[in-house]
Amino acid sequence: MDSDEDPILPIRSTSSTLYQNLKSFFSLNSSDASLNEIGWKKASTVILAVLFICGILALGLSAIIWVVYDEFDGGSRNHTTTTTTPSPTPSLKRIAGVYTSNESKDSTNVQLEKLTHALFAFIRMDENGTLYFKNEKSKNRFLSLRNKAMNETADVKLMVSIGGPNNAQFFSGVLADESRQRKFISSIIAFLKEYQAHGVDIFWKWPTESEKYVFSTFIKNLRDNLNQYLLSITVPPAGIEHHTFGFDIDDLVQHVDFLNVYSMDYYGPWMNEWGTPTGPIAPLYSGVKERENFNLDYTMQYYSSQTRRLDKFNIIIPSFVRLWKLVKDAVEPGREVYRNVILKDNMTEGDAYMSRRLAEMEGWKLTPSMWDEQSKSSFIYDPDQGTYLTFETERSLKAKMDYLKEKRFGGVWIWAVDMDDENNTVLNFITNQNLFSSHDF
Helix, strand or coil, X not given: CCCCCCCCHHHHHHHHHHHHHHHHHHCCCCCCCCCCHHHHHHHHHHHHHHHHHHHHHHHHHHHHHHHXXXXXXXXXXXXXXXXXXXXXXXXXXXXXXEEECCCCCCCCHHHHCCCCEEEXXXXXXXXXXXXXXXXXXXXXXXXXXXXXXXXXXXXXEEEEEEECCCCCCCHHHHHHCHHHHHHHHHHHHHHHHHHCCCEEEEECCCCCXXXXXXXXXXXXXXXXXXXXXXXXXXXXXXXXXXXXXXXXXXXXXXXXXXXXXCCCCCCCCCCXXXXXXXXXXXXXXXXXXHHCCCCHHHHHHHHHHHCXXXXXXXXXXXXXEEEECCEEEXXXXXXXXXXEECCECCECCEEEEECHHHHHHCCCCCCCCEEECCCCEEEEEECCCCEEEEECCHHHHHHHHHHHHHHCCCEEEEECHHHCCCCCHHHHHHHCCCCECCCCC
């Protein structure tokens, strides 16, 4: 058929022939007693034409029926599949992992491929605001992490954390002096460029209430100068002394990409009277006596009351093990997780930050563990040895992940990835929850 030939013309031609044959057939004289040979030919032609057209109509009608059926039936099948087996909807944005400068376990590509952000803790600052590495080991660990983060299979943002528990003493003087603050900001930018990092975390532990304005002003100035670089800050747990008084959260949240909530260390074998009683590192709920508010939920309720940008908050997940020795009776009946500790010269015996790898090497067994329902925490107490261990388990991690999803916070930060065991137990459990959206930094 030529391209300009009308496709319905053959149908029109067949209809015209049929009409003429019918007219001739029914115009035959009634006096004819039987059909002659011509009449039989005309009748045959009519019958064949009718059968031909009926076949065409039947074929077309069946095609239409199958198309309609497939449309309805296919739609029904798709709807049923979506309803019965929905894919999980990612609800959290970030999995940030801390790498320390003093652990011996090196970073791996397997770890980095599961993170959205890798924070190296810590880069030090001097009284003039100049940045430097603590020592050669610290620098080499950072460079190893940097090189792996640049691997083409790792879609992770490398950041450096400045300050921390043992190097925050210079923040007050540097930020209060305009010239030193400018030098500090310039030093940060120069460091990020030289070492090809993606951003910086400011960990001032902790500004006082009188320094609140100074800190907010510094964060604004830093944000204005960082351009494409990421900026985060570490903020304290609530309800402990006056740690949160130096943070204008509703103002700060406008200038940072996210905030890391230091929602741990509520209990620990500290070298003072605060080393007793024992308790979970990062309990989700509850507390004991004057520490009733020492928990993650109380802290996050505080930050929820300060700002509506809950998606910018990461809660901390400790990957390490905490050990007390000389542990005795429970503080309250039925609250076995909180126990009295004997102090010697006002100090405890134990290990506040023992990596899982080291715990295994020293023969500490992390299974089976006990469970405290009120705090959603795991622990092990050996009354014969007087030892007490607390750490995260799958059960406690699941409780925290469910909490994050329900409250719609932004993500987690793991302290620290290099303190996990050889199997990356904590990291793997978190990443296997299918709660995190990818590439949302």
